Amino acid sequence: xxxxxxxxxxxxxxxxxxxxxxxxxxxxxxxxxxxxxxxxxxxxxxxxxxxxxxxxxxxxxxxxxxxxxxxxxxxxxxxxxxxxxxxxxxxxxxxxxxxxxxxxxxxxxxxxxxxxxxxxxxxxxxxxxxxxxxxxxxxxxxxxxxxxxxxxxxxxxxxxxxxxxxxxxxxxxxxxxxxxxxxxxxxxxxxxxxxxxxxxxxxxxxxxxxxxxxxxxxxxxxxxxxxxxxxxxxxxxxxxxxxxxxxxxxxxxxxxxxxxxxxxxxxxxxxxxxxxxxxxxxxxxxxxxxxxxxxxxxxxxxxxxxxxxxxxxxx
Amino acid sequence: xxxxxxxxxxxxxxxxxxxxxxxxxxxxxxxxxxxxxxxxxxxxxxxxxxxxxxxxxxxxxxxxxxxxxxxxxxxxxxxxxxxxxxxxxxxxxxxxxxxxxxxxxxxxxxxxxxxxxxxxxxxxxxxxxxxxxxxxxxxxxxxxxxxxxxxxxxxxxxxxxxxxxxxxxxxxxxxxxxxxxxxxxxxxxxxxxxxxxxxxxxxxxxxxxxxxxxxxxxxxxxxxxxxxxxxxxxxxxxxxxxxx
Ligand SMILES: Nc1ncnc2c1ncn2[C@@H]1O[C@H](COP(=O)(O)OP(=O)(O)OP(=O)(O)O)[C@@H](O)[C@H]1O
Ligand SMILES: [Mg+2]
Numbered sequence: 046x047x048x049x050x051x052x053x054x055x056x057x058x059x060x061x062x063x064x065x066x067x068x069x070x071x072x073x074x075x076x077x078x079x080x081x082x083x084x085x086x087x088x089x090x091x092x093x094x095x096x097x098x099x100x101x102x103x104x105x106x107x108x109x110x111x112x113x114x115x116x117x118x119x120x121x122x123x124x125x126x127x128x129x130x131x132x133x134x135x136x137x138x139x140x141x142x143x144x145x146x147x148x149x150x151x152x153x154x155x156x157x158x159x160x161x162x163x164x165x166x167x168x169x170x171x172x173x174x175x176x177x178x179x180x181x182x183x184x185x186x187x188x189x190x191x192x193x194x195x196x197x198x199x200x201x202x203x204x205x206x207x208x209x210x211x212x213x214x215x216x217x218x219x220x221x222x223x224x225x226x227x228x229x230x231x232x233x234x235x236x237x238x239x240x241x242x243x244x245x246x247x248x249x250x251x252x253x254x255x256x257x258x259x260x261x262x263x264x265x266x267x268x269x270x271x272x273x274x275x276x277x278x279x280x281x282x283x284x285x286x287x288x289x290x291x292x293x294x295x296x297x298x299x300x301x302x303x304x305x306x307x308x309x310x311x312x313x314x315x316x317x318x319x320x321x322x323x324x325x326x327x328x329x330x331x332x333x334x335x336x337x338x339x340x341x342x343x344x345x346x347x348x349x350x351x352x353x354x355x356x357x358x359x360x
Numbered sequence: 361x362x363x364x365x366x367x368x369x370x371x372x373x374x375x376x377x378x379x380x381x382x383x384x385x386x387x388x389x390x391x392x393x394x395x396x397x398x399x400x401x402x403x404x405x406x407x408x409x410x411x412x413x414x415x416x417x418x419x420x421x422x423x424x425x426x427x428x429x430x431x432x433x434x435x436x437x438x439x440x441x442x443x444x445x446x447x448x449x450x451x452x453x454x455x456x457x458x459x460x461x462x463x464x465x466x467x468x469x470x471x472x473x474x475x476x477x478x479x480x481x482x483x484x485x486x487x488x489x490x491x492x493x494x495x496x497x498x499x500x501x502x503x504x505x506x507x508x509x510x511x512x513x514x515x516x517x518x519x520x521x522x523x524x525x526x527x528x529x530x531x532x533x534x535x536x537x538x539x540x541x542x543x544x545x546x547x548x549x550x551x552x553x554x555x556x557x558x559x560x561x562x563x564x565x566x567x568x569x570x571x572x573x574x575x576x577x578x579x580x581x582x583x584x585x586x587x588x589x590x591x592x593x594x595x596x597x598x599x600x601x602x603x604x
Pocket of ligand 1: 064084
């Protein structure tokens with residue numbers, strides 16, 4: 046089966062400025078793709094081209110076999126889209142607004158009521174359905190925007206910063222919702238919340254200055270971190286020589302320490318090669334008979350990887 | 361077609377959920393009533409017709425129609441909902457047409473609310489109702505072509521005030537194109553046929569003949585061509601300016 050969403054050499058120039066510079070990727074049904082990148086990287090611009098709002102300067106996007114430049118209406122039928130900032134008609138109520146969207150999408154009669162109820166239920170807006178959108182709080186507006194995007198149960202769901210402005214409970218709900226819907230769709234979300242990538246995305250693409258600078262599973266990206274396989278421990282009653290002892294272990298590179306009061310010390314032990322060093326480290330701690338309060342192996346830190354990838358390419 | 365109607369309904373509702381609709385209708389009906397009864401001397405002239413109302417109408421429309429049209433696209437662009445609308449499965453043509461239709465229906469409702477004047481003249485005397493009907497049709501056609509121009513101008517900007525001012529100015533030029541002042545500027549150098557073309561573009565010339573009770577095919581063609589040309593230009597502008 047070919048991929049539901051294919052982006053080929055997608056490029057957008059605004060005058061002399063190239064906002065999106067030939068990005069390529071394909072997403073298959075069941076994948077949740079995280080779209081990451083610093084402010085101004087070109088995420089929103091890329092999404093606007095895929096959804097048929099902006100005409101590309103070069104390249105194209107193909108949704109279920111339909112080229113967005115040639116068959117924009119077909120593509121728009123198959124795509125659900127939450128634009129950045131969730132723009133909505135403030136003078137309408139969510140109920141009127143979703144009815145309008147259903148009408149435009151040619152869903153009518155009992156199907157329409159069912160679709161609206163289901164979308165409203167999934168995103169928890171039932172109790173504000175008859176309040177003008179302009180008077181809703183930011184988080185509720187965002188939720189109405191998401192309800193609009195999932196109304197027709199689209200094959201391809203593109204959400205530009207869906208959890209921006211949501212409270213922690215709702216963030217959790219939206220992530221669950223995305224996970225629930227993921228199996229039979231392509232979902233692309235852009236976000237600045239890196240933990241989100243771990244929780245919902247099966248794959249992440251990092252773009253900077255309009256080009257793709259990394260593309261892989263969240264675990265693979267995290268593995269690029271210097272913290273990958275590092276061992277973090279918190280101990281009490283440690284002697285000053287502890288760090289040196291650890292550093293002397295085979296396969297251990299750097300050791301960072303920081304005092305956290307009460308005679309407690311937190312240490313991060315980095316491996317010199319990409320291997321698991323939990324065994325030797327804990328053995329060493331046992332021999333020195335220090336009290337270990339906490340110990341865990343780091344998977345890698347997304348923010349560090351993000352910073353490295355997106356700043357080295359800048360210069 | 362379904363999408364055009366859905367968009368038309370939404371726009372029409374938008375007119376009535378804002379105070380603009382009521383302000384517009386009140387001003388429109390009040391001014392029409394005032395011109396009919398006072399300035400037009402409905403009572404003094406001892407003649408029962410609606411001539412004075414319909415001769416004022418082009419001037420009233422000059423200010424009121426751009427106010428109806430100004431929000432059509434400028435508001436969507438400003439609030440960002442244009443992105444929402446244009447990523448729904450809607451062709452630009454049906455969006456343009458749906459919005460135009462809503463504005464036209466709204467203006468039609470306002471125009472139809474002048475019916476008390478009609479009742480009054482029929483009560484006072486024996487007007488030629490054929491002429492009055494023709495005048496209403498002429499008024500509607502004029503509203504439609506003013507709206508097509510206003511909608512086109514609205515698509516050029518995200519600022520509703522600019523849309524209003526420029527829209528009114530463009531409509532004014534079209535109204536005035538039969539005046540000697542404008543024509544004289546062309547007479548010196550332009551070929552005769554061009555001068556005649558310009559003269560024939562005037563809303564007032566075509567409107568006057570309809571209001572006299574003669575609905576000539578050429579006048580209908582004129583109004584529908586104006587609407588067609590500006591609606592088409594509207595589609596082009598929306599496509600070109602999207603997201604810019
Ligand atoms: N209509 C436009 N005209 C000119 N430049 C534009 C236009 N739209 C976007 N840009 C520029 O293109 C670049 C990419 O913008 P874009 O909105 O795609 O970034 P982003 O990755 O979504 O950023 P953020 O994380 O802040 O949302 C920016 O430098 C922006 O200023
Ligand atoms: Mg963005």
